[in-house]
Amino acid sequence: MVSTYTANLAASLTAESLQSPIDSAKDLAKQTDIEYGCLNGGSTCKFFQNSEDVIYQQMWNNMATNPKVFTKSNPEGIQRVVNSKGGYAFFMESTSIEYVIERNCGLAKIGGELDSKSYGIGLRKGSPYTNELNGALLKLQEAGVLHKLKTRWWKEKGAKNCAASRNAPTQAKPLTLANVLGVFVVLIAGLFLATIMAFIEFIWSSRKLFMNKNVDMLSQLKNEAASSFSRRGIKSNLGAGNSMRSIHSGYFTPRLSRRGTRNKASLILNKFC
Structure with a gap:
């Protein structure tokens, strides 16, 4: 029983250190322990509101019926995630999330992107600079300049190398009472x-x-x-008649009919006692 308990304890501790409760947005929709929200009126909020996916519609209904999950700014949502200690998840643009998690190793990006949209530069309709800007951005992207700029300002300037700490093996938790x-x-x-x-x-x-x-x-x-x-130890047999034994000097001697035989038995018992 003790061996079975020890084996189950080791298995539960291992599963506790390896298992992650949430791996995607669908996992959030299937549970009720962790609240989730987004910036009120932002692009992410509009995505959930206008999405035709069943899972995302369910998540929007949950957020709409609980208005306190919405925030007035992204920093407010990030701070709520930190203060909740695993009880709140915040949806935000992936580019902003990548910037934040490089500076706060206690935060992590879960799952893939919900939707993919590119950033652009807004110009007046029919502007003569549209084609020139498109051509210049395309050349910068092909030359890898945009990737270098993102790496410099996202992963180098002010970053804490959180990726290395997340990939490092976690230490085993000490056993408590x-x-x-x-x-x-x-x-x-x-x-x-x-x-x-x-x-x-x-x-x-x-x-x-x-x-x-x-x-x-x-x-x-x-x-x-x-x-x-x-x-x-001394044992006594509580029988009756001829099977009764008497105690003599700390050992038992049977009741025999002849005295010589009884003394002989006593001497034998004395020798071995």
């Missing part, structure tokens, strides 16, 4: 049951003492208890 309390409970319960069974067995083996009225019950119980805990 609550983790091993069951072992002591099982041990104490086993000792208690063993004591009861030993007492019942002792009473059952001494049942003849209670049936014989000519025997000093207290002294005989003491002798029975002594014989139970010692290999050299």
